Amino acid sequence: MANDLDFEKPVAELKNKIEELRVFMEKNGLDLSGELHKLEAQLAVLTESTYSQLSAWQRVQIARQQGRPTTLDYIKGICTEFVELHGDRNFGDDKSIVGGIGLIGNRPVTIIGHQIGRDTKENIQRNFGMAHPEGYRKALRLMRQAEKFGRPVVFFIDTKGAYPGMSAEERGQSEAIARNLIEMAGLRTPTICFVTGEGGSGGALGLGITDRVYVLEYAWYSVISPESAAAILWKDSALGPKAAEAMRITAYDLLELGIADEVIPEPKGGVQKQPEVAIQAVRAKVIESLQELTKKPIDELLAERYDKYRDMGEYAQL
Template identity: 70%
Template sequence: MANELDFERPLLELRAKIAELQNFMKQSGVDLTGEVAKLQERLDELSKSLYQELTPWQRVQLARQPGRPTTLEYIEGICEEFVELHGDRTFRDDPAIVGGIGLVGGRPVTIIGHQKGRDTKENIYRNFGMAHPDGYRKALRLMKQAEKFGRPVILFIDTAGAYPGMSAEERGQSEAIARNLREMAGLRTPTISFITGEGGSGGALGLGVTDRIFILQYAWYSVIAPESAAAILWKDSTQGPRAAETMKISAQDLYALGIADDVIEEPLGGAQKDPKRMIEIVRRKAVETLDELAQLPIADLLSARYDKYRDMGTFTER
């Protein structure tokens, strides 16, 4: 309840009222079942209408909510077996990106993704999911290994952006991301990406050039975070909600623009409300898509991937 957002307060108040009446019934023995049922019905109706009419900024807030499944939790939920692999063979292992080999639906796959922490200590260790160049080089190493052995690649994207610090720039942050974009465009194996929370800038795109891009209902994907865009456009980062309205960063906008191939519905209120159900939905989507892509010859796969990205941004003036 401590993680409820401001716009969710009406729901919180109704839940508190229901709990109060139920507690009173237990203590007094007075039957208030009818009143509780009416309040519960009102709560269900309000929940549906509230989450159907979210603004882009409210969706951004939901995407950042604690409790949303992390990459390692998705891996645990969708894999029958998994072995994590470490290191970029150049400098170090970056904990902000995790990856390894697993079995999904009985099929060997390589899985890679941004990893955020669950508490302050873990977030510091994971650098809040903001990868250094070592993380992108680790990801590319695992993708090239998957290509060599004919394994499909599944990627989970959830980052505010690549780490912008001096240490990352000194080790070639821009070059590492650019290399990933180039190599993923021609990777000779099926690739799928799931945007599960935040999809910020090149940090997200460094794992996002794939045959299929799926985005969760309340996730966002953009060249820049709304607050950063507002700071540039209006010199005021508090204008983030205004920027989110104009940037077309929501899942529905991205699907309409042809960037996302599908929007994956989340449990009512977001993935953090029912992580197990969310993970199962993603598992089914992954298995279904792996089966679909496995039917395509590699030449056709590469041709379709090329056309997919060439077509992005195409528009017609009237």
């Protein structure tokens, strides 16, 4: 229960009671199956009511929970082979973005994604998934390599945002992200991305200009985090929950607004509850999407990509 959110505690407590009853029955040789079935029915109702009416802020909290699969977890689950490649050939290797060449079935693909850590030590090594300019330049190098050899590119997005420190700005953070946006818009190979957790600001968008955008059910994707938006709008980051509702950053909001092409369902409570189920769902969607996209002539694909992003949002010309 240590990793459960406040609104999940009643579900966790009932699960514990059910488990305790099972242990008691086995230990004492008693048949309390009737009582057990009643509790299991209560659990099903409680679980459904808890997760069917989540607020935007509760979804943000789930997206941030420990234990959600990382890019390397997805790579391990969807690839039969994978070779990680390092460095931007300019400054260094940013461990907050991982990438390389993998086999999905018999199809070679390039995979690139943000990588967060499992604990404090690894998070420090990975800079909490907040990439430096060299991370985006590494990603660009791998994109161009994929284009050269005709490999599709699969991206995984999970970041609070690009690293905002002085060192990143000195090395051209804004230019690196902007360069990726330009290059991805015209990349002559099929591209898809999955927002698997947090999709924060330009740090996420630097890997997000793709032919297909899939968002996991409890993930979020926005120009800014709810807390930062609240700090700007109301001078109080504690109003993040209010901002999350106003910003419409959840998966189904994104689908309705035309930002996401599809929402990938998660187990009740998030992928951290049943990682393998979610990973296999992502694998199936990768295979399905690449089968569709690789059949299209590249010029047709680029025209569709252009129209896709031109059609986003509403604007008026005066």
